[in-house]
Amino acid sequence: MVIARAQRRAWLLGVPLLLLALAAAVTLGRSRPASAAPYLPKADEEILETLPSQVDHGWLRSAAEAAPGAPLDVATAVARARLELTHYQESADPRYLGRAEAALGGFWDQPEPPEPVLVLRARIRQSNHEFLAALSDLDRALVLSPGDGQALLDRASVQTVLGRYDAARRDCQGLAGLTAPLYVAVCRAAIGGVTGSAKAAASDLSRALLAPDLEVEDKCWAESLLGELSTRLGDSSAAEAHFRSVLAACPNDSYAKGALADLWLDLRRNSEVVSLLSDQVRQDALLLRLAIAERRLKSASFETHLEDLKQRFEEAHLRGSSVHRREEARFELELRDAPQPALKLALENFQVQRETADVRIALEAALAAARPERVREVLSFVRESRLEDRQITGLVARLAQ
Amino acid sequence: MKRWLAWLFFALALLAPALASAHKPSDSYLMLEKTATGLKGRWDIALRDLQPAVGLDANHDGMIDWGELKARLPVVTAYAAARLHASTAAGACRMSATSQGVIAHSDGKYVALSIDLNCPGDAGSVALVYDLLFDLDAQHRGVLRYTDEGKMQPFVFGKTRRTITLSHVAPRFGAIVHLGIEHILSGYDHLLFLTALLLPAVLRRRDGVWQPAPNFRTVLLDVLRTVTAFTIAHSLTLALSAAHWVVLPSRFVESAIAASIILAALNNLFPVLDADRSLAFGLGLLHGFGFAAVLADVGLTGPSFLRTLFGFNLGVELGQLAVVIALLPVLYLLRRSRRYPTWGLPLASTAVMLVACVWLVERAFDLKIIS
Numbered sequence: 001m002v003i004a005r006a007q008r009r010a011w012l013l014g015v016p017l018l019l020l021a022l023a024a025a026v027t028l029g030r031s032r033p034a035s036a037a038p039y040l041p042k043a044d045e046e047i048l049e050t051l052p053s054q055v056d057h058g059w060l061r062s063a064a065e066a067a068p069g070a071p072l073d074v075a076t077a078v079a080r081a082r083l084e085l086t087h088y089q090e091s092a093d094p095r096y097l098g099r100a101e102a103a104l105g106g107f108w109d110q111p112e113p114p115e116p117v118l119v120l121r122a123r124i125r126q127s128n129h130e131f132l133a134a135l136s137d138l139d140r141a142l143v144l145s146p147g148d149g150q151a152l153l154d155r156a157s158v159q160t161v162l163g164r165y166d167a168a169r170r171d172c173q174g175l176a177g178l179t180a181p182l183y184v185a186v187c188r189a190a191i192g193g194v195t196g197s198a199k200a201a202a203s204d205l206s207r208a209l210l211a212p213d214l215e216v217e218d219k220c221w222a223e224s225l226l227g228e229l230s231t232r233l234g235d236s237s238a239a240e241a242h243f244r245s246v247l248a249a250c251p252n253d254s255y256a257k258g259a260l261a262d263l264w265l266d267l268r269r270n271s272e273v274v275s276l277l278s279d280q281v282r283q284d285a286l287l288l289r290l291a292i293a294e295r296r297l298k299s300a301s302f303e304t305h306l307e308d309l310k311q312r313f314e315e316a317h318l319r320g321s322s323v324h325r326r327e328e329a330r331f332e333l334e335l336r337d338a339p340q341p342a343l344k345l346a347l348e349n350f351q352v353q354r355e356t357a358d359v360r361i362a363l364e365a366a367l368a369a370a371r372p373e374r375v376r377e378v379l380s381f382v383r384e385s386r387l388e389d390r391q392i393t394g395l396v397a398r399l400a401q
Numbered sequence: 402m403k404r405w406l407a408w409l410f411f412a413l414a415l416l417a418p419a420l421a422s423a424h425k426p427s428d429s430y431l432m433l434e435k436t437a438t439g440l441k442g443r444w445d446i447a448l449r450d451l452q453p454a455v456g457l458d459a460n461h462d463g464m465i466d467w468g469e470l471k472a473r474l475p476v477v478t479a480y481a482a483a484r485l486h487a488s489t490a491a492g493a494c495r496m497s498a499t500s501q502g503v504i505a506h507s508d509g510k511y512v513a514l515s516i517d518l519n520c521p522g523d524a525g526s527v528a529l530v531y532d533l534l535f536d537l538d539a540q541h542r543g544v545l546r547y548t549d550e551g552k553m554q555p556f557v558f559g560k561t562r563r564t565i566t567l568s569h570v571a572p573r574f575g576a577i578v579h580l581g582i583e584h585i586l587s588g589y590d591h592l593l594f595l596t597a598l599l600l601p602a603v604l605r606r607r608d609g610v611w612q613p614a615p616n617f618r619t620v621l622l623d624v625l626r627t628v629t630a631f632t633i634a635h636s637l638t639l640a641l642s643a644a645h646w647v648v649l650p651s652r653f654v655e656s657a658i659a660a661s662i663i664l665a666a667l668n669n670l671f672p673v674l675d676a677d678r679s680l681a682f683g684l685g686l687l688h689g690f691g692f693a694a695v696l697a698d699v700g701l702t703g704p705s706f707l708r709t710l711f712g713f714n715l716g717v718e719l720g721q722l723a724v725v726i727a728l729l730p731v732l733y734l735l736r737r738s739r740r741y742p743t744w745g746l747p748l749a750s751t752a753v754m755l756v757a758c759v760w761l762v763e764r765a766f767d768l769k770i771i772s
Contacts, residue, residue, distance in 0.1 A: 036504055036505055037504070038443070038445075038501040038502045038503060038504040038513035039502050039503065039504070040502040040503075041467035041502070041503060043467065044466060044467050044468030044471065045466055045467070045468065046466060046467045047464050047465070047466050048448055048465050048466060048467055048470060048503055048510040049448040049449060049452075049464065049465040049509050049510050050463065050464050051449065051452060051458060051463050051464065051465065052449075053463070060453035060454075060537055063536055063537060091424070092424065093424040094424060094425065094426040094540070095424065095425075095426060095427050095449070095450075095538060095540075097426075097540060098426060098427055098538035098539050098540030098541055099537065099538050099539075101538075101539035101540060102535070102536060102537050102538055102539040108539065128540070282424055283424065284424075308507065311507050312425065312507050315425065315428065315506075315507060318428070318430075318544045318555065318557070319426065319428050319542040319544055319557055320542070320557045320559075321426065
């Protein structure tokens, strides 16, 4: 009796506690996690921003002050856009793409702008992953000016990214005599590497690289492709030697850094990846590879880099951008152990671009998600194009099991 | 020329897919909230984007320091303000922009501007026209997060989408009820007043002496009467005030609410008014004006007036009910204790009174004593 009564009292006391907890939940449930707040710097000397070296373009200032709709001649517009594209190439900073587009002014929106504008517009669209729009610009440019080796080379490249190798090969054949022999060789080798003749492509390209008086950037670019071909063929030490030699000549070559990091990640040489990329946090694609290595090493900086990447993908989503789907799929798969979202992103990405990395992430995600039936289209693409790659071959075999 | 172009082509074609995500494209972040008279919020614009537009690096050393930015803030603010316009059917909204300092985003520092858009007529539907930086960076985007009635909607301004119409959506009924619950539970003054009223509810006053109430039923009925009186009173003034029929200055209302708590607590110590009901009703009238201030912030206009009023009141009553249910069993258990009438009640009432005194001084003289 006494015990029963005490229990009843305890129960009565439990009611207010429960209600208090509920009240707290209602009140707290509304407050969102605190985000960064604006602040007033303490000292005038506090550095807020370090501007990239390509600062203060004269044209930007005059454009900022120009009356809207002021007339612009083609030569000026094209020169400004080329300048911005050079900056883009040097820095991989997408702001320069937006500036290049702005530099073209009213010409950008013309259905049939002058030929040089078409070529530049195609290049900007291509960099924004609008490959089909870029292709139609280049088709038009080549109608207006069939001998434009640049437009032809660009079109071969877009076709390659889209996986339309026959069309790409035709454009490469047409290039002979219109541009430097090394470019023709690279054009062919890039296609050969993904259509079953990587070995021949590599030896052709090596021969082309022996030509005298090549510019250092050209050599870096061609040798990166050689490294990539060696990777495909499974010759890791040759690949590593090529990438290292590229980085010795062109220390800022982000593409070679990314390719070498991928090679090392496959070989589980994680600490070498960290020392290669530890200062490359500004570039998402490299930060992603750094974070993958750090995660495997259980490194302290992994959490920070994971958060950074998450924030950058969120920012991209906010602006409605889908340029990062390949990286985001890899981020989901390798850093968040989320094969389902990774597969979805990878398949969306595959509809837009079909390079080896795009194929690989789709197959890896399907394997991790145990959904081989979702990548039937990818597998038939691999088969039909005779895509050669040590990693891809392994993945295809595992998916078939 | 051809050579570098050729190199560039393949650099872009083969390398760009891997590198396009490097760095970050140009975005500005607009966070706007619907108010009764328009929109207000914050606008973050990257220093890197402002540099070519207005020139921030005065000494051309490739770095922007706070001194350089501070000197250019009026220009920055004017530049931005001239590129964001809002209007309603009745005409253009008045825009005021002031700097709040700087804020970090993933790609560097941004200037943070406070934005206040004051719109004529019915501010229900506002057209926003955004025209920042498209002339310098065609891929610039204005990322807008618009909050209306606690609900966030994302929008993106771009070169080809410079106008966005923000239509005021009537808040969901649940959201209004929630607001009422939240207000009563986080408004300590109302809770304290209610506590002061409830403290003696488990006792009866007989011949000038407190006696335990005979049973739970009488306590419950008594509390019900008190709470109902409070509810009717504050609903009445809430409605009057929300409809703008009776408008009292908020400092007066807030001070009077603090005074009402003191009176209620005093009545426990020196019972003058026998019935809690008249006290609850009389002072409850004041609390209704306090609730109305919250609803005014939400923007209570248009056809949804009654629905909002009802929903908010319902939320307040639900929250109040929760407090009563929480408090009552404790008090009921304490009622038989001999120390409750002699010590518990006076001590608790004194504590309540002291807190209310501090509030009264704070509110009446606009001071800050306790936070």
